[in-house]
Amino acid sequence: MASKDFGMIAPDYDFFVSHSSEAEQDLRAFSPELTHLGPPDRPLRVLDFGCGTGGFTEQVLKLLSWPPELLEVSLVEPVPDQLQHAASRLALLTTQPIGTFSTLPDKFDRPFDLIVAHHVLYYMEDLSQTLRQLKRALAPTGLMLLTMASWQNFLMRLWQIGYAALKRPVPHHAAEEVAAALKQAGIEYRETRVPYEICFPDSAENRRKILRFLFGDLLPEIGEQNLLGEFARYVNSGQIQIATECQHLVLKGI
Template sequence: MVDYDTRLHQVYAQGRALPADSLNTWMQAAAGFAPPTRPLTVLDLGCGIGRFTPALADTFGGPVYGVEPSARMLEQATAHPDVTYLEGSAEAIPLPDTSCDLVWLFLTIHHWSDPLQGLREVYRVLRPGGSVILRTQFGDRMPDLYWYRYFPSARRVDAQMYLPFDEVRALATRAGLQAEEEPHWVDVTEPRTQRATYERLKLRAFSTFEHIAEDELDRGFAQFERDADADPDREVPTFPAGVLLLRRPSS
């Protein structure tokens, strides 16, 4: 488990900033994945500082609830007239039964202490026919991220942090949700140079770095900085984002 109330809340906004083009692409994808009716009541579970929460309100036209366990992250959350932020966890969502049409889960399920209970709670708050947009990595389908070369244990850390694809589907089924057979792949990552990648990652706003020894981090970032200085404009490879769609059956 990662405690966002100690260090990560201080660097998250800068280290995980989302360009406007990427946010728009995500909202277009979300609109295509979601039920077609409008407005929709949306739960942004694990909303953090509200990177997506106001945009979800604008996209779907209804009330949005941002639920987040970290009080320090919520202190920075972006205000919006149709957004209500609540402190709470996936395992005990502070919303009534069948109160939401759509649940947005963006890189959050790997932080849950009990994924099955969290998915059961998602099922509980969804209306029959409601949908879940689950953006996550899958431990058995990890991309070969460029920066793994600098931190030898990072690939293993991430593979252990994220559940395998079939396990995610099995947990969803046990929770009463219907899962699609395969993930969708959304191309939302803008081209990024080696220098920009280094400047972003050196803030250590990714939870992966919380599980890597300090001496490995020091060596990795020192080499990364040298490479960024030597070839700052080199474009690093990017990968599409995996999304698994879930649904609460209508009956």
């Protein structure tokens, strides 16, 4: 399994984030789940696994509106600049010190009430082990929100096409593998499908930004021509408009 350096592709990932409704739809779908945490009248411990620059979790925490003095946040992110950016951004929402980790610690001193892994588990070296670690870190009354695209997702199909050109298996996981690993570990979860759209002005450079987000420095080796052509069927009045979806896997501690 290959991990992926999001530091290198940050501008291309930002392009994807700002031209897709993924985060907005994920947030909308998570909103009713958050009621599981009850009224904001007790300390709440939150872990953002693979936080990036923390933009998604910032929106989750704003939606939660937990009193800043009762909110404790821990972040795991391997790209140091992004971890720092996330910690500064989320420091505005809590008066407690923020825990920052470059890798998922084996053990935390206390369990978490909310764990978010928003489009992160694709990149795990050992998916089953990571899921077991995350489940161990969840409080008995806690809530874990995992988002992942399935192999039906347009971007995942691009991964399949690109890696097939290199005659290599895709070195990343999809929602299907997460579901299978949870089942195998006997961890109960609920899965829902969340549609979203990717929409941007059509140009070779914009298509290329999505490809760089997906393949990073492997793109020249794969060759971009076929992959650029995969967008053609989605052209509509000078825009690329792709209706696709991702999966939400929701785990409760009890």
